[in-house]
Amino acid sequence: MTDDATRDALIAAARDAASRAYAPYSGFHVGAALLLKNGDVVTGANVENASYGLTLCAETAAIAKIANEGWIGELTEIAIVGGRPERDALLGSDPVHPCGRCRQMLNEAAERSKTDILVHCASGDGKAVQSYRLSELFPAAFGPKDLGLIPD
Ligand code: THU
Numbered sequence: 001m002t003d004d005a006t007r008d009a010l011i012a013a014a015r016d017a018a019s020r021a022y023a024p025y026s027g028f029h030v031g032a033a034l035l036l037k038n039g040d041v042v043t044g045a046n047v048e049n050a051s052y053g054l055t056l057c058a059e060t061a062a063i064a065k066i067a068n069e070g071w072i073g074e075l076t077e078i079a080i081v082g083g084r085p086e087r088d089a090l091l092g093s094d095p096v097h098p099c100g101r102c103r104q105m106l107n108e109a110a111e112r113s114k115t116d117i118l119v120h121c122a123s124g125d126g127k128a129v130q131s132y133r134l135s136e137l138f139p140a141a142f143g144p145k146d147l148g149l150i151p152d
Contacts, residue, residue: 006035011081018085022048031082032058032061035077036066042065045061057098072109075115078117095122097130103141117133119133
C-alpha cells in the first residue's frame with residue numbers, strides 16, 4: 001500500500017471503531033486505529049462512565065489492547081477521528097487531536113516501538129487530515145527511556 005492508502009485505510013478503521021463508542025454522556029464518539037509493524041490494525045473507541053471522570057479515551061482503549069497482547073513495542077502509526085453522530089453520520093469536518101493523557105500513553109508505546117510514530121488527526125469524512133510525528137505533538141516527553149528501561 002502507498003503511504004496515502006495506508007493513512008486512508010487507518011482513518012476508515014478509526015471511523016468504524018467510533019461507531020462502537022460508548023459515549024452516552026458527551027455524545028462525542030471517538031475512534032482510534034493503530035497500525036502495527038506487521039501491518040495489523042487494532043482499534044479502540046471511547047468508553048464513558050456515569051462517574052464522568054473515569055472515561056477512557058479511544059486512543060487509551062486501543063493502546064490497552066495492544067499492551068495486553070504483548071504488542072506495545074509494535075506501533076508505527078495511529079489515526080484518530082471523532083464527532084457527534086447525531087449531527088453528522090460521518091463524524092464532523094474537523095480533525096480530532098489526542099488529549100494530553102493520550103499523548104503520554106502514545107509516547108509509552110512509541111518509545112517501546114523505537115519509532116517517532118505518525119499521528120493522523122482526521123475529520124470523520126477523511127477529507128481534513130493533519131499528520132504529525134508524535135514528537136511534534138508531545139516534545140520533550142517523559143517516558144521509559146528516562147527510567148533507563150529502553151535498551152539500545
Ligand atoms: N476523547 C477521546 O476518546 N480521545 C481524546 O483524545 C479526546 C477525548 C473522548 C473522551 C470523551 O468520551 C469524549 O471524547 C469527550 O471528551
